[in-house]
């Protein structure tokens with residue numbers, strides 16, 4: 001419960017219609033996709049950047065902690081108000097597309113704009129915003145920037161950071177900063193927009209985002225390739241890319257996941273598939289698309305692919321993608337609780353990484369179905385356990401820790417897209433040395449000396 005005098009002060013800033021501390025709101029803003037729960041003391045809906053600045057200034061002076069929140073779809077607890085305090089939510093007012101500059105091919109948006117709304121809006125103008133996290137229908141651009149979200153199209157088009165040109169943000173003391181410009185090139189000063197991207201609400205509150213746009217490609221096709229084993233598929237990933245293939249997406253589903261999809265959804269997939277690679281290619285002329293398909297097929301077949309299907313029509317393309325889009329819910333056939341991590345390794349290390357990950361599963365007696373964005377070296381590793389069995393849960397967490405260690409030993413990272421938040425904070429020491437962690441802490445102190453912004457997240 002927020003002290004009455006604080007409540008009154010916030011009411012004066014945002015208006016009484018934009019502050020809530022009733023039980024229903026506290027519950028509604030206590031979750032994210034981790035399904036952990038922490039109730040805040042109040043939820044505030046700022047009307048604009050001026051409100052955000054006044055709220056932060058007041059919180060900083062009174063040591064009230066703040067958790068910025070997008071749609072609460074994060075998988076690592078970034079938006080959870082783990083220390084109570086204020087949740088700052090942007091979906092009510094700060095959710096506007098402010099400008100589409102077609103001459104300079106950029107969009108300026110407020111943080112609460114839903115990713116898909118921007119995609120649809122710019123596509124009507126023949127433009128394209130490529131980052132498409134699977135949560136695109138509801139996750140916000142503020143959340144996407146703060147987590148540096150990736151998506152299915154990352155293999156060709158990169159991830160959120162590749163589109164952030166500039167940000168406006170409010171520092172913990174209420175000061176407003178601009179980081180970056182509308183220019184393609186900008187090497188004046190530190191890359192503060194780069195530092196704020198993926199900072200998970202721990203350094204500043206983002207109030208405006210300038211995003212690069214591309215022309216919308218005119219043609220696309222989808223493909224599905226079947227391989228006898230995960231090793232063949234993983235070799236095909238990096239070999240086809242270094243042979244010149246440039247697919248929009250190159251998604252991977254392993255044999256355990258294929259079996260789960262067949263069992264749960266009754267989808268027709270090859271019985272003996274050791275692994276699938278599924279994806280899209282695109283281009284502005286049909287020949288470019290055909291060339292991409294040929295390059296992929298040739299390289300895949302050199303690496304053991306024995307079935308390669310291509311689809312151009314929307315319906316057939318959707319059929320190809322159906323398995324990949326639904327795999328996440330299907331793997332629950334192997335256990336009631338999914339310990340899901342999104343590790344990333346250099347692509348050439350994929351065969352070795354997958355091999356070692358399965359061995360960790362065998363050691364503990366767990367099924368570990370894996371799938372994900374192989375074209376980016378980013379794999380969703382799912383250690384499946386019986387959630388009602390404490391021993392299995394304990395061993396599941398041990399298995400995850402071993403997976404993190406082997407991935408880091410290979411030059412990989414704890415997270416390719418979901419961030420650190422609360423869930424992965426205990427593993428930061430596996431991935432970063434003392435000097436690196438000290439630098440993170442110094443940065444945090446420079447931006448937020450009183451530690452009011454999302455304290456405890458990312459281990460800070």
Ligand SMILES: Cc1cc2nc3c(=O)[nH]c(=O)nc-3n(C[C@H](O)[C@H](O)[C@H](O)COP(=O)(O)OP(=O)(O)OC[C@H]3O[C@@H](n4cnc5c(N)ncnc54)[C@H](O)[C@@H]3O)c2cc1C
Nearest residue numbers: 070071072073074078134135140142143146149150201206
């Ligand atoms: C079914 C499903 C599929 C998903 N698929 C993908 C995927 O393909 N790729 C991927 O990368 N992620 C994926 N995610 C994870 C999640 O959707 C992303 O991390 C997304 O970027 C979070 O956006 P959000 O608006 O929900 O942010 P939230 O979860 O609300 O917040 C995320 C972080 O951003 C901070 N934040 C939010 N707004 C601001 C702001 N204005 N200023 C400062 N900090 C802010 C929060 O404090 C928090 O730390 C998926 C999640 C689900 C549930």
